[in-house]
Amino acid sequence: MKLTIDHADLAAAVGYAARTLPSRPPAPVLAGLLLDATGGERLCVRAFDYEVSADTAASAAVTKPGRALVPGRLLADITATLRGDVHLDLDDTRLTLRAGSARFTLPLLPLEEYPTLPEPGTTTxxxxxxxxxxxxxxxxxxxxxxxxxxxxxxxxxxxxxxxxxxxxxxxxxxxxxxxxxxxxxxxxxxxxxxxxxxxxxxxxxxxxxxxxxxxxxxxxxxxxxxxxxxxxxxxxALDGELPKYAALFPTEFAHTATVEIAALKSAVQRVALVSPKKDGPVRLTFTHDGTLVLESGSGDDAQALDAVDTALNGDGLTIAFNPTFLLDGLNALTDESMTFGFTSPTKPAVLRGHSSDAQALRYLLMPIRQTD
The missing domain is CATH 3.10.150.10 (DNA Polymerase III, subunit A, domain 2)
Known part of the structure; x- marks a missing residue:
């Protein structure tokens, strides 16, 4: 195999395939990337670990077709540093990469032991x-x-x-x-x-x-x-199915509250700092005066309190959440404001974008029960 390829194209192709390389390969050859220049004026880069495969291609000037299996993570580290045209030259035992004054020689892995990549099914x-x-x-x-x-x-x-x-x-x-x-x-x-x-x-x-x-x-x-x-x-794909979600999401709510997402995220992050545990609860109290009070910590431990504006429909309530799970939901929403939907302080709440439609993200979150 002998070819010339642009450094950016090579780095992109190698980086795409290398992301699927297993950290602990079940067989040594599965730590390799397959370089295939037998299909015309392009270089194909492939990876496979029996569960996930990646196959990509980049344009290349191929003067001698061939295939090689080389250590994948090392190749990814090298190609990320190269600039200009990269020349790949394969002999019986080594693959040489040259770019400008830089030169790398990589050992080969046994190509005959590498498994055949699976064929993708018909497009759905x-x-x-x-x-x-x-x-x-x-x-x-x-x-x-x-x-x-x-x-x-x-x-x-x-x-x-x-x-x-x-x-x-x-x-x-x-x-x-x-x-x-x-x-x-x-x-x-x-x-x-x-x-x-x-x-x-x-x-x-x-x-x-x-x-x-x-x-x-x-x-x-x-x-x-x-x-x-x-x-x-x-x-x-994995065996089995996820629990059915349709019956878990309430369709009617006793309380709803609208909050600006950026302000709420900042307040949750601040009050969660005093929690003695990473998943210690953050308490949210919604009041009719347009205030959402956030609290964390209790007793002789450090305590924190903050507040943001809210618009509440229904009676006031206090509910507590794991702050990490709450922030995950807030980060996943793409609107500027979000709406909480509550049935009671002890039952799951639904988070969604304030102006979202029925197909937008719905995030059901279990509360943490509070003891007096």
Whole structure:
């Protein structure tokens, strides 16, 4: 293999594929990136760890076709520092990279031991890439970080053919985030799959600058695929389904309160500083005089109090939340103001953008019970 490629194109392609490299590869060859210059005037860069694959390409002047498997993270570190044209030259045992006065020689991994990348399924439908990336990021805040229940570490993608929608949802049992996107041209009956949250978030972010993305939804625990303009990622879906959320979200509220998001975020961050535990509760008291009082700490411990303006409908109430979970929901909302919906201080609250529609993010948050 012998070729010349622009440093920025090489770094982008290597960086895209390297993000899927496992931190603890199940086999040494899975720590490698496959460089393939056998398909014309381009260099393909691929990665695979049996669960997630990444496949991307960049234009290159290829004078001698070939393939090589090289240490992936080292290659990513090197390509991020190069400038100008990069020359790649492969011999029997080494790959040499030259750019200006810099020269690197990398060992090869056994190409014959590298697994074949999975073939993505038939495209289900096409979405706006920025909209899909935003939706994934919004619901991913509720993905569980505990491995005891693997299905809770995923994001559910549910296609409703009759409604023409794709609904994304995630939960860790303490909160539930739901976001719906219009998807009228999807050629698939109703189906759903749970995709590992971290891998889906990475793939959606990497394709966010494209105009559109093609999705291939599996039926159950199959293979999910996301195709951008130059990239393709496949992810093995998780077994199982998330708990049904429809019955969890109240449709009527005894109290609603509207608050400016930036002011509330700042106040939560301030009062949470005195909590002796990272997840110590922040108490929110909504009053009829247009004030939301936030408090944290108690007894002989440090205490904090702050207040922001609010507009309350219904009786006043006091409710407490895990501040990290509350901030996650506030950060996921994209409006300037948000609305709390309450049924009682001991039941889950619903957070959503004040001017949002029915398909926008809904964030269900369990309160923390307070003892006298």
């Amino acid at each position: 439908g096409t979405l706006s890439a920025p909209a899909f990336a935003e939706a994934v990021a919004q619901v991913a805040c509720a993905v569980s970080r505990e491995e005891a229940l693997p299905v809770l570490t995923g994001v559910s993608l549910r296609h409703d053919h009759e409604a023409g929608t794709l609904t994304l949802s995630a939960t860790d049992r303490y909160r539930y985030a739901v976001r719906t996107l219009p998807w009228k041209n999807a050629a698939l009956p109703d189906t759903s799959a749970v995709i590992p949250g971290r891998a889906l978030l990475d793939a959606a972010k990497a394709a966010a600058d494209d105009a559109t993305v093609d999705l291939a939804l599996p039926a159950g625990s199959g293979l999910f695929a996301l195709r951008g303009e130059q990239h393709t990622t496949t992810i093995r």
